[in-house]
Amino acid sequence: MHKELADHFLNPRNVGDAGEPRFTGRSASLICGAHVRFSIQVDESHAISEAKFRAAGCDVLIASASLLTEQVTGLTTAEAAAIGQEGALSPCAQLACEALLDAIRDFSNAARDDWAGDEALICTCFFVSERTIEREIQARGLTTVAEVTAACNAGAGCGSCHQLIEEILATNDKGKMTHNI
Numbered sequence: 076m077h078k079e080l081a082d083h084f085l086n087p088r089n090v091g092d093a094g095e096p097r098f099t100g101r102s103a104s105l106i107c108g109a110h111v112r113f114s115i116q117v118d119e120s121h122a123i124s125e126a127k128f129r130a131a132g133c134d135v136l137i138a139s140a141s142l143l144t145e146q147v148t149g150l151t152t153a154e155a156a157a158i159g160q161e162g163a164l165s166p167c168a169q170l171a172c173e174a175l176l177d178a179i180r181d182f183s184n185a186a187r188d189d190w191a192g193d194e195a196l197i198c199t200c201f202f203v204s205e206r207t208i209e210r211e212i213q214a215r216g217l218t219t220v221a222e223v224t225a226a227c228n229a230g231a232g233c234g235s236c237h238q239l240i241e242e243i244l245a246t247n248d249k250g251k252m253t254h255n256i
């Protein structure tokens with residue numbers, strides 16, 4: 076095991092639950108039964124002010140989750156999601172990344188529901204509104220979530236907005252068909 080990871084296994088950091096209000100994510104392996112819970116506290120600028128974990132599993136899982144809590148503290152949820160999506164070298168480390176992404180999705184869903192701005196907020200990771208997404212779809216003739224992400228970043232973080240972007244694409248497509256009749 077890498078020296079830094081070995082140190083995190085022998086002295087795991089940030090074990091426990093983040094303070095309230097916290098956002099929680101979980102992941103588990105059906106193969107080995109390991110499971111991990113990641114919880115984060117997020118400040119007004121969408122930066123992770125506290126990250127904690129609880130895990131039952133192998134040394135790689137515990138060390139990876141511990142390391143991840145240190146890596147993401149102070150980052151915005153979008154930056155942390157990018158780390159979670161990088162893809163880990165081992166399935167156990169990947170489990171920790173998935174729990175982190177799940178916690179960020181938990182935050183994003185809550186932030187979207189709480190949003191009180193004039194325009195509906197779709198992508199809380201990158202603050203992209205429904206109107207901006209519609210504008211991009213119409214101006215560029217976009218038809219997929221990947222194209223929307225490439226055009227305006229919406230969907231490039233935790234992925235919790237993908238379903239909503241799909242719905243905007245579908246509504247726009249229906250509108251086009253109605254105009255063509």
Ligand code: FES
Nearest residue numbers: 199200232233234
């Ligand atoms: S809300 Fe996270 S990627 Fe859009």
